Amino acid sequence: MSLITVGSVAFDAIESPYGKTDKIIGGAGTYITLATSYFGANPKVVSVVGGDFPNVALEMLKNHGADVEGIQIKADEKTFFWSGKYHNDMNSRDTLVTELNVLEKFDPIIPRNYQDADFLMLGNLAPTVQRTVIERLSQRPKLIVMDTMNFWMDIMLDELLKTIALVDVLVINDEEARQLSGEYSLVRAAKKVMAMGPKFLIIKKGEHGALLFHKDQIFSAPALPLEEVFDPTGAGDTFAGGFIGHLHKTGDISFENMKTAVIMGSVMASFTVEKFGTDRLQYLSQEDIDNRVEKFVQLTKFSS
């Protein structure tokens, strides 16, 4: 079995109440790829960077077992750059800079050895690009998971809906679920969103955890209560990576196993927010992960 991860591999600059970074390595594709790597995925990455992107960062992904053949390098262009500033409550942020650069005309290439992948993780990108990836695969993967954001709902809703209709699992946050459905109640919102195509819906609620919906079934996963959220950047991408990483590892896409996958996503995301950028996510041991899983068990288990 194999897994393709799609998403930006990019530069970020982050300000938070805890400090400020220079340009650091970020992007949805980076966080997703790193998270899946801890589930033995050897993820096949589809992305694009500019000539300014350091080779050492691509090596870092390779050291995590990633296949980077699908990362195009546009020598004469610049890498996607995003800069943001978090407010004191860490739940809201302002975007300071967005330079699309190489992403503006991103035409994804699927290397031959990526074909026949069983699992496809579409990180947040233009829904047209996400759809192109699906179309360029010679056979439909067993499971397609898609992340997106309100930005695409605002500027290209029709294209977004076309792509959403093609996927199995959609991952969005609570505000996005409300915007997409026009319903305040997340239970009602979930029904409307699943009627758009995805058989499964995950609604991320930040510090309040995540909800997984499938037909009339609901699973609620907490987030790990933390003293400090150092930098939330990439937490949602990491969640998606841990989620599909577990499904790919086990080969089981039942609702029951997706519950565990949501916990695995939450576990991985709980590491990402502990340091700036990928500083924590890059250096996890299996023991770190096992201990964190046990924390989630303790956090949620009760006798009835």
Added chain:
Amino acid sequence: MSLITVGSVAFDAIESPYGKTDKIIGGAGTYITLATSYFGANPKVVSVVGGDFPNVALEMLKNHGADVEGIQIKADEKTFFWSGKYHNDMNSRDTLVTELNVLEKFDPIIPRNYQDADFLMLGNLAPTVQRTVIERLSQRPKLIVMDTMNFWMDIMLDELLKTIALVDVLVINDEEARQLSGEYSLVRAAKKVMAMGPKFLIIKKGEHGALLFHKDQIFSAPALPLEEVFDPTGAGDTFAGGFIGHLHKTGDISFENMKTAVIMGSVMASFTVEKFGTDRLQYLSQEDIDNRVEKFVQLTKFSS
């Protein structure tokens, strides 16, 4: 073993996007008492009402097994009255009317057969009154649980802190935990609040569930995701009643059993919000409760 419940037995008038009520029976003491009754508690109620309070409402409490000897009836005064209006998101509300009436000079009386109670549930009231109840018990109960609200933090913080120092479990919501501690992170807030006296802290998060803290341990309970929250009035009181009702029934005040008690509180609260006032909470069967507990198990259980 026996259980004392303390709190207002009162009139409410509620407006929500779903409709509007006349004066209906409400009050923290009413919700708490009803919730505990489903755990075989025969709760001994301490409260005060005016001559305008219908005898049939006291009979209703008695029919749920409550001992109402501790409910003073001030024939020449009027019952406490609160009126509020919920906004479209049901998470915020405006208070339209608060008439303290008999609560203004409430001097709680503890009937002789209430003495030696093992469990004491102090519903939201002036912290001075809550403390008077503790002082008038001939021996300290095995467990004292206290609910309060931001109103008392605003107008009599010193008195509130004196009462908080005397209890075992404090129940407040997330905004109140932040206000009381001055900390945004709920983990940090919990540490500061527990340093004020209570060995256990429950932070209610409305639709996001509740967190139970004890030393370095945390338990996270979800709220039941609902299509409609019809009327949130009394949900927090019902939660507290279900919580202490389970502890009283089992006689086990360990952290492990408190986890289950938090779930039982959440189960009972999930009924209260389904109809206006106590319309749902008055008429539950054991089967209703068992089925709802099973829903919480399904909502949270995962294999790791």
